[in-house]
Structure formats: structure tokens, C-alpha cells
Amino acid sequence: MxxxxxxxxxxxxxxxxxxxxxxxxxxxxxxxxxxxxxxxxxxxxxxxxxxxxxxxxxxxxxxxAPPPPPDPTPPDPDPVYAPPGGxxxxxxPRYVIGVTPYAGDPRLSAExxxxxxxxxxxxxxxxxxxxxxxxxxxxxxxxxxxxxxxxxxxxxxxxxxxxxxxxxxxxxxxxxxxxxxxxxxxxxxxxxxxxxxxxxxxxxxxxxxxxxxxxxxxxxxxxxxxxxxxxxxxxxxxxxxxxxxxxxxxxxxxxxxxxxxxxxxxxxxxxxxxxxxxxxxxxxxxxxxxxxxxxxxxxxxxxxxxxxxxxxxxxxxxxxxxxxxxxxxxxxxxxxxxxxxxxxxxxxxxxxxxxxxxxxxxxxxxxxxxxxxxxxxxxxxxxxxxxxxxxxxxxxxxxxxxxxxxxxxxxxxxxxxxxxxxxxxxxxxxRPVGVLNVQMSGVMNERVAPLSGSGIVAPAGVASAFQAALSTSRLAVTDGYDRSFQVPMAAMVGTEGVTSPLPDLTRFTMRGASLGGPVETGTYLSRGAPVAGNALAMPDPSRFSGGHAGLIGDRAVSFTHMGEVASGLRFGVTGAHGAADGTGLASLSLSADIGSALFTVESGRVSERDGMLGARFHGAFGGVSATTEFLRASADLPLGRSGTLHLNASAGETSASGTGLLRSAHLRSESVGIGLSRVSDRTGSRMSIGLSRPVSVRGGELDVLVPIGVGAAADGVASSEVRTQSATLGVGAAEAPIDLQFGYEVPLGAARLGVAVSHRAGAPAGQGTSASFGVSFKF
Structure with a gap:
């Protein structure tokens, strides 16, 4: 009333x-x-x-001009409403934000x-x-x-x-x-x-x-x-x-x-x-x-x-x-x-x-x-x-x-x-308000990962390939109001820094305990670790022939047995385990003396848990495991009475699966190295210098699940739908860096001790340099 x-x-x-x-x-x-x-x-x-x-x-x-005089009895308002619109x-387009994909890395932002x-x-x-x-x-x-x-x-x-x-x-x-x-x-x-x-x-x-x-x-x-x-x-x-x-x-x-x-x-x-x-x-x-x-x-x-x-x-x-x-x-x-x-x-x-x-x-x-x-x-x-x-x-x-x-x-x-x-x-x-989350399923807040802890940290030869593959994709994240914002996925890939050096310990084991000349038969136990610096790979104090074996990770323990199958022909079995991340290596090798030169062919498999080609996946990208099968060939060619030219090339095929945004991957990769070494006639010590290119991606594809937005609210109720899109992204060849390495090793009875320094070409002054040591025992 x-x-x-x-x-x-x-x-x-x-x-x-x-x-x-x-x-x-x-x-x-x-x-x-x-x-x-x-x-x-x-x-x-x-x-x-x-x-x-x-x-x-x-x-x-x-x-x-004013309207004409109204009808004395105005009609009722039209009761027929227009169709719904809105x-x-x-x-x-959304507010594009910068992200810090992993603690300790420089801020990666899309302005x-x-x-x-x-x-x-x-x-x-x-x-x-x-x-x-x-x-x-x-x-x-x-x-x-x-x-x-x-x-x-x-x-x-x-x-x-x-x-x-x-x-x-x-x-x-x-x-x-x-x-x-x-x-x-x-x-x-x-x-x-x-x-x-x-x-x-x-x-x-x-x-x-x-x-x-x-x-x-x-x-x-x-x-x-x-x-x-x-x-x-x-x-x-x-x-x-x-x-x-x-x-x-x-x-x-x-x-x-x-x-x-x-x-x-x-x-x-x-x-x-x-x-x-x-x-x-x-x-x-x-x-x-x-x-x-x-x-x-x-x-x-x-x-x-x-x-x-x-x-x-x-x-x-x-x-x-x-x-x-x-x-x-x-x-x-x-x-x-x-x-x-x-x-x-x-x-x-x-x-x-x-x-x-x-x-x-x-x-x-x-x-x-x-x-x-x-x-x-x-x-x-x-x-x-x-x-x-x-x-x-x-x-x-x-x-x-x-x-x-x-x-x-x-x-x-x-x-x-x-x-x-x-x-x-x-x-x-x-602007986003509150904690930003990556929605990991098709239902809002059913499975989430915080954006601040999500990202991929990879070696340079892998990171640039991932960044290029993801450059056209945008990832939807939600704020405290469940609003959807877009983050460039490429910005969530960071280049590896000092927190994760990748020593290549098999470069000790495959050479054995002898100084110069053919690899001797025997059983060897090796251990290596970085000393300081922020280079992306542990230097090789003996020669430049690690290849994909370097993927076994930091502070791994390696075991090698070398046996002679014929005069000048040796067969090797190597196993390595990365204690920090559970990465494993198994390989078979065949080495032959041809004249005064040594030629080696090695076939192996690297299994990475929570990683792929040395990359580590965090938060929304976590749960990735990979297997890389590789073939490596190397040659040690004599130069004069005590010098040697070292050549190495390694090619690999990687298959990976994941439970986060990265569902699967198939990648091709390679690594090469060249170096010179000289043995002292008086002390038996060896000094080496050379160039190497770490494992880098040469092609392949990534299968990803990308949250692209949130369903529209309807009838005053916010949608619980998270829109996702599956995509297969082509991966091209990556530009890999060049490392300059200097090494020195000395015999200590049945053991060998090596130290090395490595510098990444093009790195700013005071950066990109690291030191490492390794020791190998013959039983």
C-alpha cells in the first residue's frame, strides 16, 4: 500500500x-x-x-519542440520486455602481469x-x-x-x-x-x-x-x-x-x-x-x-x-x-x-x-x-x-x-x-588482489598451485627453446576475487643460476685413473662437486667429452668398470646416481686404440625425476619425469709427444610425462666439445683448455594444458568453470652458450685429483665463472 x-x-x-x-x-x-x-x-x-x-x-x-498533448489516459508501460542481452x-584482454617464477631468479616481467x-x-x-x-x-x-x-x-x-x-x-x-x-x-x-x-x-x-x-x-x-x-x-x-x-x-x-x-x-x-x-x-x-x-x-x-x-x-x-x-x-x-x-x-x-x-x-x-x-x-x-x-x-x-x-x-x-x-x-x-593461483583443473579452486612458486628453471640451451615454444601462449591465473588474469607463459621460464650447477662426473670415470694414453681396465669410483661460482655446468678438468652424462646432476656418485675384450679394445659399464634429485645414468661403452689414437662410442640412458634435460619444474609445472637415450662418440688424437686433441659429440632423444601443465614432451638434443691437453713428463700431471657447448635442444614438441580463463557469471552466481586448452607446441633449435674451460689434474697413487675453472662466453664481468673439483679412485 x-x-x-x-x-x-x-x-x-x-x-x-x-x-x-x-x-x-x-x-x-x-x-x-x-x-x-x-x-x-x-x-x-x-x-x-x-x-x-x-x-x-x-x-x-x-x-x-515539446511533444503533443498527452492522451488523458496514459497507457500502461509495455509489459513485453526485450530479449536478454548484456x-x-x-x-x-586482461591485465597482463609480471611473474617471479622461482625464488632466487631475476624478476621476469611482461610490462x-x-x-x-x-x-x-x-x-x-x-x-x-x-x-x-x-x-x-x-x-x-x-x-x-x-x-x-x-x-x-x-x-x-x-x-x-x-x-x-x-x-x-x-x-x-x-x-x-x-x-x-x-x-x-x-x-x-x-x-x-x-x-x-x-x-x-x-x-x-x-x-x-x-x-x-x-x-x-x-x-x-x-x-x-x-x-x-x-x-x-x-x-x-x-x-x-x-x-x-x-x-x-x-x-x-x-x-x-x-x-x-x-x-x-x-x-x-x-x-x-x-x-x-x-x-x-x-x-x-x-x-x-x-x-x-x-x-x-x-x-x-x-x-x-x-x-x-x-x-x-x-x-x-x-x-x-x-x-x-x-x-x-x-x-x-x-x-x-x-x-x-x-x-x-x-x-x-x-x-x-x-x-x-x-x-x-x-x-x-x-x-x-x-x-x-x-x-x-x-x-x-x-x-x-x-x-x-x-x-x-x-x-x-x-x-x-x-x-x-x-x-x-x-x-x-x-x-x-x-x-x-x-x-x-x-x-x-x-590489479590482482591477494594470492595468485594457477588453476590446475576444470573446476575453480579444485586443484591449485601458487603462481609465486610455479615456473621452469633450465640450462640456457634448454630455457631459450622452452621460452620460444611458449611465447604465443598465455596462462590464466586467478586472484583473491577469483578474477582471471593472463601471464605470458614464456615469462615463467628462467635460465638456471648458481643454485643448480650441473657437474659432469662421468668425464672422470670414462677416462679412468691413468694419465694420458689408453684407458686402463679396472673398476673406478668417482665423486665431484662444485666449489664456487655461478656457471651453468661443472668444468671438465680432464677433457671435454661429457655430453648427456652431465644430466645426472649435482654431487652424483659414479661407478665404472672397464674390461678388455681384445687387444686394444675395451668394454665399459657405467652407472651413476644423483643423490640430491634421484637422477640416474646407465651406459655401455666401447673404446678402441687405432694407432696412437683412442676412439670411444657410448650408448646410455639418463632418467630424471622431477626434471628434463637438466631443467627443473616447480609448482603448476611440477611432476615432470623424463628419460633421455643418447649416443656419444669421442676421439683423442695425439699431437706431438705429450699433447692430445680431444673431440666429442653427443646426441639424444628425450621422452617426458608430467602431471601439471606440461603433460608430455618429445625432444631432440645435442652437445659438442673440443679441447687440448698436455701431460708433464716429470710429474704426470695434465693441463687442459678447450671449448664446450652444453646439452641444447635441437627440436621436438611439448604437450601442454593451459588454463585460459574462467566461465562467465550467470544469474548472480559466479561460475565454477575453468576453461582449459590442450595444445601441442613445436620446439625449435635453441642457441646454446659456449663455455671456456681450463683444467689441471695430478696423480695421487691410485687416485686422481682434478680442479677446473669455467667461464661462459658473453657473461657479464664477474658472472658466469665457476670452479670445481673431482676425485677418482681405482680399485
Whole structure:
């Protein structure tokens, strides 16, 4: 039941908002907005528009002729709603972030887009996009496409070139007779702040690709309006829900006979609100919130004091609190405007936004200044449209929560009675919040790995191949709001550093204990370890013939037995185990003396647990195990009486499987080395120098499972779907580094002790150099 008092107040609203206040610098305009002084505002606007080269008038155009007299009995609002619209949930460009894939590695980042490139005259003209940092969002490709905002106001000029493309005529509706018009320009100005086109001229809205659904119900002929405002308001909410609107903008307030806003504090409790608005309207409000429609209300131009009754309703109607926001206006200095109401008791669901001297489109063409909490509310509605457009997976309630929780604090610390949560900041609202997780299954949060501990750390000859293969893929990660962000997968591959040197101990074992000359028969036990430095491979103090055997890892123990099968022909069996990571090696070799030269062929297999070709996989990439079968050939050719030329080449085929994002791999790889050594006739010690290229990828493919996004929210419920994509990525040849090695070894009875230094060509001064030692015993 609606009482006579509410009808009288509604009628008073119609007259009060139509009468300008002549004694104020800012005239009270219809439905809660204010315009600047026509002379001052027109001059400022003309100067600004001239400076930015924008088209348009600096004053209002003449209003169109009034509509013909209405039918004495206005028809009921059209009960047939348009088909649902709104965003379709397609994946849109996301905020691309940098990552640190593994602790101890340098930060690998993909820089976000250049926000400065969007801060052009058109962006600056409106004087609201800059203060809310909208350019940071535009730099990542989001402009509001797919979002729908309903504007319940005085209508919208459908012919204005800044709005025509974004106005959805099929969904728009006028509660007065005749076509869509705007007799006052208020609704047009508000709609322009939300979604005026980004077309290179004039100004553009906060969400210039969002769609506007105009619902004209204010400032129409009084005979058509009296006693029907509540019904129109209720119908507008239902139309907005049915159309799939994300946001409903309400830039108006209730006023009393003196033109002062009706404050929420004038209503004692829920019963008083139901009495004023009626149970039907309150029920529709609750229904719209249940359907995830976010309602934005101007706090009012009350020259201070509490928020208006409509803006502050969640104080009394708790069902609205997650989907309702009161907006106060900021002045050009970024502080609360003198004319604006305050958040007051509505501070828990209140935000602040620019509202003073904002330039937007005017009815009939051109542009104009206006000020008021009406304008501030439109800035918030456009910001919500950007959030919903960019993150279709979140609900409207979550979008509003993000805008509040990321707002820039003003006034007293925390939520306060003047600014509420503070000034909206789209740069903060768009950034990831909380822990970032990689979704590892098709169901949200069913299986996750933290992004901070996920990545691939590989030797240079492997890392560059992985980076190139993953360079076209983007990995979706989710933040604390379950929003999806994209990370370049190539940025999650780091080059191995000092934390994981890879000594090649079999270069001791295959040579045996003798100094120079043929390898002797016998059984050998070898052990080696790095001493210091940050090179990528342990130096070879004896010769350059390790190849794929170097994959057995740090601090491995190696066992070799060499037996003679014929004169000058020896057969070897080698096994090695990496104690740190469980990597294993098994190989068979055949060595032959041909004249004074020694030729060796070795065939073997390296098994890597939690790794592949020396790379280590962490977090979301973890669970990778690989087997590499290799064939190695080497030659020791005498040079003079005590010198030797060492040649080595190794080729391998790797098969891997994984339980994380990397599902399988098939790779080809190779390693080569060349060196010179000389044996001392007096001491039997050996000195060596040479060049080697560690194991590097020559080709193959990776099979990966890539999370690419999150399903769109529907009917006010966030989706639990994680969209994934399986891909087979070709792997090309990698550029491998060159290591310069120097070694020295001496006999100690039945043992041999070797030390070596290695430097990576092209490494910065003071980096890329390491030292190592090894010892081998003959039994």
C-alpha cells in the first residue's frame, strides 16, 4: 500500500527539481545534478574544446519542440520486455602481469600496456577519466565492450553522435508518449559520462564501448507522470534485470517542498521505508539485487548532511547491501564538494567520485559542463561497466566490492562518514588482489598451485627453446576475487643460476685413473662437486667429452668398470646416481686404440625425476619425469709427444610425462666439445683448455594444458568453470652458450685429483665463472 504522503512527495519532487536556485553559483538542476554558471561555464568549455580541437557547442542547443498533448489516459508501460542481452562471457584482454617464477631468479616481467598513450585530449576533456586512472585499464584493452548500463533518467538524445552507436534502441523505453527524447539534457549528460564514444573528438565516457539502455521517466509532462513514478521505477528495474543489465544508474534524489533532499536519517526503520516506498517497490528492489543488478544512486546535492533516502536504503533494507551504492561528489581539488551530501550513516556502501565541472554531451548536440552527485554516480556506473566487461566471471556484487575495497582512502582512515570507502581508483581495482593461483583443473579452486612458486628453471640451451615454444601462449591465473588474469607463459621460464650447477662426473670415470694414453681396465669410483661460482655446468678438468652424462646432476656418485675384450679394445659399464634429485645414468661403452689414437662410442640412458634435460619444474609445472637415450662418440688424437686433441659429440632423444601443465614432451638434443691437453713428463700431471657447448635442444614438441580463463557469471552466481586448452607446441633449435674451460689434474697413487675453472662466453664481468673439483679412485 502506498500512502498519500508518498504521492505528495513524489509530486513535490517533480516541481522542486524543475526550479533552479537563482542565488547560488551552481544552479540546482533536475534530478540531483548542477550546472555551472552559463556564462562562466560556457566560456571555460569553449576554451577547453578549442584547445583540444574537439567539435561541439559550448552551450546547450535549443531544446526540441515539446511533444503533443498527452492522451488523458496514459497507457500502461509495455509489459513485453526485450530479449536478454548484456555481456556474453567471452574472454577479453586482461591485465597482463609480471611473474617471479622461482625464488632466487631475476624478476621476469611482461610490462603492461602504455597508459600514457591513452591520455590524449579526448580522454582529458571530460575531467573525470584521469582522476580515476581509467587509462591503466584502457592500456590492457578493456573499454566496456559487452557491458550494459541502464540509465533511469530524463532520457537520452538518440541522435547525438557520441551516443548513437552505444544506445540500444530495442531495450530503451520511454514512460511518456512519443519517441525517446531528452527535454532537459540531464540524462544525456549522465549517459555520456558512462559511455560516450571514443572517436577521437570531444570527450569519451568511462566505458566508451558499453551499451546504454535509456529509461526515460523523469521530467516528462506532469499529467503523464503524477502518481506513476513508483510504478515506472519498479518497471525500469524489472526491464533492466530482464535485459541482462550489469548496472542501473539513478542520478536523482527525492526532495521536499523546499527542494532539499530527503535524507535516509528521516526514516526510523525498515517499516518506515516500506511505508514510504510500498511493499511492491521494496520487493522489486530486493529482487533486482537477487538477480545481481548493481544499483548506483546519487547521494544528493544537499550541501552537506546525510545521503538521500534512495541512496541510503541499505541501512534499512539489508537485502540491498551487496548491490547498492551511494555516491558523493568530489570537487576539482579531489576533496568532497561543498554542494554534495556526505555518506553519513550510509558510509558502508558509499563511494566518492569526480563530480564537479565535468564535461559531457548535451541534448541536441555539443557538450556542456555540469556538476553534482548525479555526475559522480555516472562515473561509478561507468567504472562498474569496465569491471564487468573485463571480468565477466565475477558477479555484480563482487565488482562493487572490488571498487569499494580498492578505493583510495580519503578523510579519516578507513571507512568514514564523509567519503565512505573513498575515491574510486581503476588502477587499483584492475590489479590482482591477494594470492595468485594457477588453476590446475576444470573446476575453480579444485586443484591449485601458487603462481609465486610455479615456473621452469633450465640450462640456457634448454630455457631459450622452452621460452620460444611458449611465447604465443598465455596462462590464466586467478586472484583473491577469483578474477582471471593472463601471464605470458614464456615469462615463467628462467635460465638456471648458481643454485643448480650441473657437474659432469662421468668425464672422470670414462677416462679412468691413468694419465694420458689408453684407458686402463679396472673398476673406478668417482665423486665431484662444485666449489664456487655461478656457471651453468661443472668444468671438465680432464677433457671435454661429457655430453648427456652431465644430466645426472649435482654431487652424483659414479661407478665404472672397464674390461678388455681384445687387444686394444675395451668394454665399459657405467652407472651413476644423483643423490640430491634421484637422477640416474646407465651406459655401455666401447673404446678402441687405432694407432696412437683412442676412439670411444657410448650408448646410455639418463632418467630424471622431477626434471628434463637438466631443467627443473616447480609448482603448476611440477611432476615432470623424463628419460633421455643418447649416443656419444669421442676421439683423442695425439699431437706431438705429450699433447692430445680431444673431440666429442653427443646426441639424444628425450621422452617426458608430467602431471601439471606440461603433460608430455618429445625432444631432440645435442652437445659438442673440443679441447687440448698436455701431460708433464716429470710429474704426470695434465693441463687442459678447450671449448664446450652444453646439452641444447635441437627440436621436438611439448604437450601442454593451459588454463585460459574462467566461465562467465550467470544469474548472480559466479561460475565454477575453468576453461582449459590442450595444445601441442613445436620446439625449435635453441642457441646454446659456449663455455671456456681450463683444467689441471695430478696423480695421487691410485687416485686422481682434478680442479677446473669455467667461464661462459658473453657473461657479464664477474658472472658466469665457476670452479670445481673431482676425485677418482681405482680399485
Amino acid at each position: 502506498r500512502f498519500a504522503s508518498s504521492l505528495l512527495l513524489t509530486t513535490a519532487l517533480s516541481f522542486a527539481i524543475a526550479l533552479p536556485a537563482q542565488s547560488q553559483e551552481f544552479r540546482t538542476v533536475r534530478v540531483g545534478g548542477e550546472t555551472a554558471s552559463p556564462l562562466l561555464g560556457g566560456a571555460l568549455l569553449a576554451l577547453l574544446m578549442f584547445a583540444i580541437g574537439a567539435a561541439g557547442s559550448d552551450t546547450r542547443a535549443a531544446p526540441p 555481456y556474453q562471457g567471452s574472454l577479453r 603492461p600496456g602504455d597508459a600514457g598513450g591513452f591520455e590524449v585530449p579526448e580522454y582529458l576533456a571530460g575531467q573525470f577519466a584521469g582522476p580515476i586512472n581509467a587509462a591503466t585499464r584502457y592500456a590492457e584493452g578493456a573499454f566496456g565492450a559487452g557491458a550494459l548500463v541502464s540509465v533511469f533518467d530524463t532520457g537520452v538524445d538518440p541522435a547525438h553522435p557520441e551516443l548513437a552507436a552505444n544506445l540500444t534502441n530495442g531495450l530503451s523505453h520511454s514512460y511518456f508518449s512519443g519517441p525517446m527524447t531528452d527535454l532537459t539534457g540531464h540524462g544525456t549528460h549522465v549517459a555520456g559520462i558512462i559511455a560516450a564514444l571514443r572517436d577521437g573528438s570531444g570527450m569519451h565516457g568511462v566505458a566508451p564501448e558499453a551499451q546504454i539502455m535509456a529509461l526515460r521517466a523523469i521530467d516528462g509532462p506532469e499529467s503523464e507522470r503524477s502518481g506513476r513514478f513508483y510504478e515506472n521505477w519498479e518497471d525500469a528495474m524489472l526491464r533492466s534485470v530482464e535485459a541482462g543489465a550489469d548496472v542501473m544508474n539513478n542520478s536523482w534524489t527525492f526532495v521536499d517542498q523546499n527542494g532539499d533532499p530527503l535524507r535516509i536519517t528521516g526514516f526510523a526503520d525498515r517499516a518506515a521505508a516500506v511505508t514510504f516506498f510500498g511493499s511492491d517497490l521494496i520487493g522489486t528492489m530486493a529482487y533486482s539485487a537477487q538477480q545481481d543488478l548493481v544499483s548506483v544512486y546519487a547521494a544528493g546535492n544537499g550541501n552537506g548532511g546525510e545521503s538521500s533516502v534512495a541512496a541510503g536504503l541499505p541501512l534499512l533494507i539489508s537485502e540491498l547491501r551487496d548491490h547498492w551504492v551511494s555516491v558523493v561528489a568530489l570537487g576539482e581539488d579531489g576533496l568532497i564538494a561543498d554542494y554534495s551530501s556526505r555518506c553519513g550513516v550510509a558510509m558502508s556502501w558509499c563511494l566518492a567520485a569526480p563530480g564537479t565541472n565535468l564535461i559531457s554531451v548535451s541534448a541536441g548536440g555539443g557538450y556542456e559542463f555540469q556538476s553534482g552527485s548525479s555526475m559522480a554516480a555516472a562515473v561509478v556506473s561507468g567504472s562498474l561497466a569496465l569491471l564487468k566487461s573485463n571480468f565477466p566471471e565475477i558477479t555484480g556484487a563482487t565488482a562493487l566490492r572490488i571498487l569499494k575495497e580498492t578505493a583510495r582512502d580519503l578523510g579519516e582512515a578507513g571507512v568514514d562518514a564523509v567519503y565512505g570507502h573513498g575515491a574510486i581508483d581503476l588502477a587499483a581495482a584492475m
